[in-house]
Amino acid sequence: MKILLIGYGKMGKTIEQMALAQGHEIVGKIDHSNTAELKEYTGQNTDVAIEFTHPESAFANISYCLTHGIPVVSGSTGWLDQFEDAKKLCAENNGAFFYASNYSVGVNLFFHFNEFVASKMQEYKAYQVSIREVHHLQKVDKPSGTGITTAEGILASYKDLEGWVSDNPEEKTKLNIASEREPDVVGTHIVTYNSDVDTIELGHIAHSRAGFAEGAVMAAAWIQGRQGVYGMKDMLNL
Known part of the structure; x- marks a missing residue:
């Protein structure tokens, strides 16, 4: 080509x-x-x-x-x-x-699994869902496109959530996406389902571009x- x-x-x-x-x-x-x-x-x-x-x-x-x-x-x-x-x-x-917001085959499998997990977890109201994304310091947009795509996959099942919000965990009616910027991080995305008794996480960590x-x-x-x-x-x- x-x-x-x-x-x-x-x-x-x-x-x-x-x-x-x-x-x-x-x-x-x-x-x-x-x-x-x-x-x-x-x-x-x-x-x-x-x-x-x-x-x-x-x-x-x-x-x-x-x-x-x-x-x-x-x-x-x-x-x-x-x-x-x-x-x-x-x-x-x-x-x-x-x-695509992310071209990694692994990330897109993560998107696929994320949608499936969300479709099951939405039945268990004791768990609060949130997203954490970490990228290198030069990453200009917050949250990342991959973080937003992850949120959209969750929101398709969580009809009671009114969209997503950036870095505002106190907004309980929306899905929070926490964005962090650190040196030499390619890309990390973690979905957390947290309850009073335990935590379930689904994540993808990129080791290189x-x-x-x-x-x-x-x-x-x-x-x-x-x-x-x-x-x-x-x-x-x-």
Whole structure:
């Protein structure tokens, strides 16, 4: 594949290494210093774009790809208030758009198990459910996209909770997501069910970014020849 990297931070560099090791070609690398160069790429010279940037730039990058015939795989978080607009653009342009808050196969299995556990635990009212997520100091959005996806999986079963709240454990009518930022942490997500007599936890701890990069490259290959909006559940058949 001819891959355009949009975003060349830690994840972009890890994806580059993974893609090259698998025999793919990196046709371009776009970051904050050369955003104007994005206009040089279209579906004629690029098979797919892999986009990991910031909340303020993600939608514009995705929009460019969808309107210029480039299938796009995005892992940017913090911009999902515009997700419906991206889906509409994809449909209008017969495009291909793959989005996940986290591309790790292990994390997506965690999402799957999280939904199942929540569907059972909601019957036991003695347990208070909460989420804790820990990332590196450079992580700009709080809570993480993975933390929000985890919350959504729980809220699908917990109809008595009125959505989620960030760092406010005193708000008992909502699901609390506690966010911590520490040096050299790739990503930790823990769901806790706590009662007066015991605690049940379900968690995922990433040891490196390789799992995220592998999933993103896998998605870039999987989306070839497809049209529409997809996610990890589609690719992993969960």
